[in-house]
Amino acid sequence: MPLPEVPGVLSAEQAAATGDWIASVQLPSGAIPWFPGGHVDPWDHVQAAMGLTVAGHADAAARAFGWLADAQADDGTWAAKYVDGEVVEDHVDANFCAYVAVGALHHHRVTGDDAVLARTWPVVRAAIDAVLSLQADDGTVRWARSADGSVADESLVTGNASIHMSLRCAIALARVVGVDVPEWQDAAARLRHALDDHPERFSPRGRHAMDWYYPVLGGALHPDDASVLLDKRWDEFVVDGLGIRCVHDHPWVTGAETCELVLALDAAGRRDDATTMLAAMQHLRDGDGSYWTGLVYADGKRWPVETSTWTAATVLLAADALGRTTGANGLFRGEGLPAAHPGDELADFHPEEPCPCLAS
Numbered sequence: 001m002p003l004p005e006v007p008g009v010l011s012a013e014q015a016a017a018t019g020d021w022i023a024s025v026q027l028p029s030g031a032i033p034w035f036p037g038g039h040v041d042p043w044d045h046v047q048a049a050m051g052l053t054v055a056g057h058a059d060a061a062a063r064a065f066g067w068l069a070d071a072q073a074d075d076g077t078w079a080a081k082y083v084d085g086e087v088v089e090d091h092v093d094a095n096f097c098a099y100v101a102v103g104a105l106h107h108h109r110v111t112g113d114d115a116v117l118a119r120t121w122p123v124v125r126a127a128i129d130a131v132l133s134l135q136a137d138d139g140t141v142r143w144a145r146s147a148d149g150s151v152a153d154e155s156l157v158t159g160n161a162s163i164h165m166s167l168r169c170a171i172a173l174a175r176v177v178g179v180d181v182p183e184w185q186d187a188a189a190r191l192r193h194a195l196d197d198h199p200e201r202f203s204p205r206g207r208h209a210m211d212w213y214y215p216v217l218g219g220a221l222h223p224d225d226a227s228v229l230l231d232k233r234w235d236e237f238v239v240d241g242l243g244i245r246c247v248h249d250h251p252w253v254t255g256a257e258t259c260e261l262v263l264a265l266d267a268a269g270r271r272d273d274a275t276t277m278l279a280a281m282q283h284l285r286d287g288d289g290s291y292w293t294g295l296v297y298a299d300g301k302r303w304p305v306e307t308s309t310w311t312a313a314t315v316l317l318a319a320d321a322l323g324r325t326t327g328a329n330g331l332f333r334g335e336g337l338p339a340a341h342p343g344d345e346l347a348d349f350h351p352e353e354p355c356p357c358l359a360s
Contacts, residue, residue, distance in 0.1 A: 019055020
């Protein structure tokens with residue numbers, strides 16, 4: 001299988017080294033911690049598995065999905081954090097749980113491995129059903145559920161935008177296995193409507209870059225609208241030659257967020273800008289193919305002092321998208337996914353109390 005490559009930015013040999021490094025961090029259980037000796041969370045574990053897949057480590061990625069199956073609770077969820085196979089943070093994060101759908105569809109598009117899909121589909125279905133139990137009447141998904149069953153009273157833009165992408169992937173995966181999931185389609189439409197038209201339903205986290213670009217990921221907006229959104233806060237977050245700030249009020253650039261912006265720019269049709277951003281963050285690359293999580297550029301210090309699997313994986317996903325390499329290179333552009341904007345889906349959305357904006 002060809003490896004991701006972006007001429008002048010990342011070679012196939014460098015991509016291979018990065019994939020090898022992620023594989024070296026994977027535990028015998030299949031779990032992929034943040035860094036050697038670090039903790040595991042379901043979202044970043046899936047992101048790392050996708051990096052393994054595009055780097056030619058499909059079997060290692062399959063083991064990662066095996067860990068998800070083994071660790072999944074009877075209600076379809078995972079705890080927020082694990083160390084050495086033990087739960088250390090027992091709340092359920094809705095976004096963490098939903099993301100398995102993105103990873104499962106991604107793996108199948110790259111490998112075509114129906115055996116892995118057959119084992120993973122029940123995991124995805126249980127996880128998505130569990131996440132949708134946290135969807136409120138206003139269409140948003142509450143961000144967490146505590147171990148005692150209490151549900152958080154707030155919804156987050158980044159998490160909900162990511163969950164919307166996960167729902168689209170889950171629906172596409174259901175089509176592959178021949179299962180009709182109209183309730184997922186309705187849930188995705190309700191969530192998209194909330195994201196598009198009701199920002200007041202979400203807790204404000206505007207200092208974080210993710211709240212800026214995440215609505216664009218997966219082709220969630222028309223390219224023209226996406227470019228307007230990205231341009232609006234570009235100067236707040238982009239640091240020329242280094243990447244993007246994680247939060248707009250600190251001199252700290254982070255690699256994973258920069259590469260997620262690369263994916264968002266690619267989804268918006270801005271490949272030149274995307275390539276420039278991928279090149280800008282390469283100062284975080286280490287000699288073994290790993291990537292440092294971030295840099296406090298005001299004093300030139302790495303922080304945190306760690307190379308992270310999910311950062312390395314996001315570099316590979318960005319390179320795959322720009323290089324148009326694997327069968328999943330268009331996933332974050334929304335290729336082959338249900339329509340992102342609820343134009344069609346809203347025809348089947350009948351809230352008990354229609355929003356005034358839908359009255360017309």
